[in-house]
Amino acid sequence: MPASARRLDDPPGSAFLLAALGAHAAARFAERIAALDVTPAQTGLLRAIAATPGQSQQAMAQLLGTPPSRLVGLVDSLADRGLVERRRNPTDRRLHALHLTAEGAALAERIESVGREHDDAILRSLEHSERSRLRSLLARIAEDQGLTPGVHPGYRRM
Amino acid sequence: MPASARRLDDPPGSAFLLAALGAHAAARFAERIAALDVTPAQTGLLRAIAATPGQSQQAMAQLLGTPPSRLVGLVDSLADRGLVERRRNPTDRRLHALHLTAEGAALAERIESVGREHDDAILRSLEHSERSRLRSLLARIAEDQGLTPGVHPGYRRM
DNA sequence: GAGAATGATTACAAACGCGAACGGTTCTCC
DNA sequence: GGAGAACCGTTCGCGTTTGTAATCATTCTC
Numbered sequence: 001m002p003a004s005a006r007r008l009d010d011p012p013g014s015a016f017l018l019a020a021l022g023a024h025a026a027a028r029f030a031e032r033i034a035a036l037d038v039t040p041a042q043t044g045l046l047r048a049i050a051a052t053p054g055q056s057q058q059a060m061a062q063l064l065g066t067p068p069s070r071l072v073g074l075v076d077s078l079a080d081r082g083l084v085e086r087r088r089n090p091t092d093r094r095l096h097a098l099h100l101t102a103e104g105a106a107l108a109e110r111i112e113s114v115g116r117e118h119d120d121a122i123l124r125s126l127e128h129s130e131r132s133r134l135r136s137l138l139a140r141i142a143e144d145q146g147l148t149p150g151v152h153p154g155y156r157r158m
Numbered sequence: 159m160p161a162s163a164r165r166l167d168d169p170p171g172s173a174f175l176l177a178a179l180g181a182h183a184a185a186r187f188a189e190r191i192a193a194l195d196v197t198p199a200q201t202g203l204l205r206a207i208a209a210t211p212g213q214s215q216q217a218m219a220q221l222l223g224t225p226p227s228r229l230v231g232l233v234d235s236l237a238d239r240g241l242v243e244r245r246r247n248p249t250d251r252r253l254h255a256l257h258l259t260a261e262g263a264a265l266a267e268r269i270e271s272v273g274r275e276h277d278d279a280i281l282r283s284l285e286h287s288e289r290s291r292l293r294s295l296l297a298r299i300a301e302d303q304g305l306t307p308g309v310h311p312g313y314r315r316m
Numbered sequence: 317g318a319g320a321a322t323g324a325t326t327a328c329a330a331a332c333g334c335g336a337a338c339g340g341t342t343c344t345c346c
Numbered sequence: 347g348g349a350g351a352a353c354c355g356t357t358c359g360c361g362t363t364t365g366t367a368a369t370c371a372t373t374c375t376c
Contacts, residue, residue, distance in 0.1 A: 012308055013277035014289060015183045017296045022180010023312040024303055025173045058323055067365060072325060086324095094323045094372050119171035125302035126295065131172060134295045137288060138175045144283035145182055150170055154181040216354060225334060230356055244355095252341050252354045 025122050026154075032114050036107065043111055044152050045074050049084060049098045050108045051150060056095045063148070064155040083107055184312075187276050191269060201269055202310050203232050207242060207256045208266045209308065214253045221306070224313040241265055 012020075030040050038046070048064060049055070057075065061068040075098065078084040083104035089095040100108065123131050147153060170178075188198050196204070206222060207213070215233065219226040233256065236242040241262035247253040258266065281289050305311060 013273055014293045014296060015187065015277045015280040016273065017293065017300060018280070019180045019184040019187065020305055020310050021296055021300055022177045022183070023310060024305055025180070026177040027311065027314070029173065029177065070364070092373070096324070115171055115174065119173045122173040122176070122299065122303065125298055130295060133291070135172045135175065137284065137292045138172060138179055140283055141280065142175060142179055145280065147178055147182055152178050152181060153185060156185070226355070228333065250342070254355070
């Protein structure tokens with residue numbers, strides 16, 4: 001057997017492991033929230049609106065790193081279901097401030113609860129002390145890499 | 159400020175962090191290998207063929223978790239560039255055994271080298287001992303979650 | 317008040333992936 | 347030995363998704 005085959009059988013780097021596990025976790029989460037009839041992208045938008053309500057769509061697009069035109073459909077899908085409101089700013093009527101309705105806030109809480117179950121399912125093989133160690137390592141990498149906290153970078157191409 | 163807003167500002171779960179970092183790592187890796195004119199999917203296929211040459215496309219599709227029809231285009235794109243060969247099995251002419259050409263093997267090694275650089279870039283904020291601790295934690299999660307070693311689960315929908 | 321600039325939206329086109337149907341080959345079993 | 351089932355690879359059509367560019371409304375500049 002040639003040397004190249006042996007080397008390609010080597011265990012992949014940690015970054016690959018990270019990417020693989022991340023995709024797995026994302027897919028599993030998508031399955032869970034599908035029961036609530038929301039996509040991962042919608043979930044992220046709900047989260048962002050809940051965290052910083054009243055933002056314009058432009059500002060939200062920049063925060064999430066997505067083209068504004070993409071937000072339109074996303075907001076539409078949530079507004080049609082009465083989860084999100086576009087409030088026209090009286091002083092500048094170009095702006096559409098994004099707010100959660102009561103239903104939207106309730107759904108956001110249910111999603112958060114699903115997220116906790118999801119967390120437990122993914123990390124079930126780790127002790128509590130190991131979980132916090134993992135969390136701190138991941139948080140340090142995320143900060144070093146310049147990731148916006150609470151925002152999934154996949155909005156750039158998802 | 160209502161309680162719901164405070165809670166949604168809480169730091170996200172580790173699984174979310176994992177998904178976000180995984181997407182980030184994957185995006186950065188895609189940028190790096192774009193210089194070699196290959197996509198992440200092509201890279202994964204090259205890796206798989208290098209690891210277990212001679213497999214039929216059916217077997218490869220099952221290993222990667224992708225519909226066979228998707229492999230066709232993927233193999234085509236690599237075969238057109240002389241990186242991969244379809245060898246017809248004389249005893250069973252339905253089968254197309256997948257092999258790397260010399261060029262394909264050379265490219266696979268360059269990709270592996272890029273992967274090591276990528277690894278260093280992602281983990282640069284961690285000491286060596288921390289890297290191995292992270293690696294072992296991730297490996298345990300991956301095994302518990304039933305991930306096939308060396309295979310990116312995103313092939314299921316990528 | 318005219319024209320540039322800004323926010324949201326729409327229109328259009330391109331890329332991608334899956335499922336089902338299709339030809340070619342081999343296997344089963346009478 | 348031959349008919350039909352099973353299997354492999356491929357192609358085709360459909361729906362989904364995303365980004366770019368043009369469009370409409372509103373506000374700012376001067």
